[in-house]
Amino acid sequence: MRVMAQMAMVMNLDKCIGCHTCSVTCKQAWTNRQGTEYVWFNNVETRPGLGYPRGYEDQEVWKGGWEVTANGRLRLKAGGRLTKLLNIFSNPKMPSIQDYYEPWTYDYETLLNAPAQDTFPVARPTSLISGKHINIEWSANWDDDLGGSTEHAAKDPMLKGIEDKVKFEFEQTFMFYLPRICEHCLNPSCAASCPSGAIYKREEDGIVLVDQDRCRGWRMCVTGCPYKKVYFNHKTGKAEKCTFCYPRVEVGIPTVCAETCVGRLRYIGLMLYDADKVLEAAAVEDEHDLYEAQRSVFLDPRDPAVQREAERAGIPGDWIEAAKKSPVLKLITDYKVALPLHPEYRTMPMVWYIPPLSPVVDVIKDTGYDAEDKDNLFAAIDALRIPIEYLANLFTAGDTRPVEAVLRRLAAMRSYMRDINLGRDPQAHIAEAVGMEEEEMYEMFRLLAIAKYGDRYVIPTAHGEQAHALEELATDCPVSSFDEELLDSSGPFGEGSGRGAVTPVAVENLKMLQERAQSETLVSGGGKRGRVNLLNWDGRGMPEGLFPQRQKGVEPPSGGDSPQQPTDDRSVLEDGQARPDNVAGADGGQQR
């Protein structure tokens, strides 16, 4: 047994409203640079739909991931080492910019500087690739919310085998959102495809990273990754990918996408696994067994034997503790409601998903039946073959049984909790029907519905003895960060060359952020109690807390007339405070 720790994520798809906040904040943080205009480390897809890049899931076309040979060995689908090197001068299976989309900007200059003319000036879109005017015909989420459309959804590779039924029952179509980041796989085919050995998996937390100094731009990783989550920066000529926000995770705060998720649907925690078993599990013959095989690789940190082995493998004590409390462990191992995305690629992905029950619920609701009744839900899960088969194509290589089991658990939870919320007696048989204890079901509900920040993100910090360096604390010599080569942003061989390219990644430090996210009070001082709800304020008088306390000896901004100002509000005078001038009221007339 060789215990390794892996930082993993679970997303609860029922809660995703497709707002793209994760994508936007991720882009702002990581890929708003030249060369990565088209790159989305995090993107949200409407399913059924084509995804980004278009149709990336069709591995018969793109040749991503692994396949099993006749003698039961794993082989890169795009070919082994020799094939790779023979094709090194031009990668035969690399998506072109058109498969992603041509990034553009608008010609705002015209809007601002256009002379007077009969027609309104317009800002025409300009390609960031060719610099010419373009017609925008596609983008990273062009088919957003078009889950049912024949034009886009019908081409979804995941509909193969059930396409006729979908057409047949098109009126009953369904839709949900799928946010995607790099899977940080246990058996990453991007790393295996890299001729230079620049992509590596970190021993400490399993995050898969590209060493920018070693990458030589051979582009084999782009082909190798079946999720198409390694991107080629066309400006620097290097591969880039989602970093699981390692500078943040190292100091114990969640990734940008998770932190900013409006629906709070992402869970981050550790998983311990047996590294010796990974290859064997990835090479099981039947695709349908891959989900179970991957689960068998995981170790339970609550098992003393595993703890001992983990310690022997050098995993620090606080990491083992964090692994025990991991919400990801609960969702994958205990409640068994999370499933991997496309296990059939055999990369052992580590961002898992709780499949959405919403397609099922929606159908029942539309028919007028009670969508929270257990029997109705169970019957619907059995009857609604199309959403189930589709979900199975995404999460279990087409095996509908695990998806059904998950949906039944979610349905049971829904129905069980309704009784509690309505003050009726909880019905133990609902939990039993899906093989759970009542208490367990309640715990699962808490984790899925109302888990707090600290429960959703259990992230042990990188080790204390290194924390000073990781947090880039101010105790470093302040001059050392301002030396001239950091200011020089580009070297002689194009953008990003030279040592000036290395910019320190500064992050908000752990304490600041956790304080803000978890405290009951406001970090800026004062409590929420004294605040005024403006919706209830009738505009008369000045309730306490409408304005911050004025400091003694500070003059009000508009000068000396305030002491003589007539006021009809006694509470202000009693407080001994001057009335601020920007309050709408009598003073407007007086000034005139």
Add this chain to the structure above:
Amino acid sequence: MSTFLWVIFPYICLATFVVGHVWRYRYDKFGWTTRSSQLYEDKLLRIGSPLFHFGILFVAVGHFMGLIVPQSWTERAGMSQELYHIVALLGGLPAGIACLVGLAILVYRRRTVGPVFRATTVNDKVMYAVLAVVIVLGMWNTIAGTLLNLGIAGDHYNYRDGVSPWFRQIFWFQPDASLMEGAPLGFQLHALLAFLLFAMWPFTRLVHVFSAPIGYFTRPYIVYRSRDERPGTATGTRAQKRGWERVP
């Protein structure tokens, strides 16, 4: 002049080549890349790039045969001058043609495909010009020296008597400039420009030649690395500066 051209200049170029690479590797690992433009355009590259690269690899093997292996060795192995030329021609001509055709396709692509042209730097253009002239001159030497003269007057230039010994002498620091003085103009220009190309090499995208991923054959598929091995973890992502090393 002759000493400068055939002794001093080559040494300047080779020194620049070696020192330049060491400097570039230390200073600019991040800029060390092929700077691929495949993302912009795929179809022409799919034909042109392998043609050019495989062509130039075979040309390199040919140069090794012609320049490094002395004539006496091949003769001792029982290979006559005529046989050698036929072998050189049979190998060299297709390789050279593939290389030239590939280059033509790639240059055409670079000029006509908008995004690719936009991504082409002045550095690239100068390098392509020198590279193209060197290749064309080399082809001309092969054709003129072998095909056109063969069997006409019998007095064609045998580079294995002139250029090759001079080239080898450079490496034991006793180059004889007179050997090159007698060579035809085509050979002289080819050699001079080739050395110029060597001097430019470390400062252009040609550095990617030295990234040929031979290690891929022997390394395990999945690379594991510890966070501590990451260069520059010392303070944040910055490397330690001289004089600021931490106390262990």
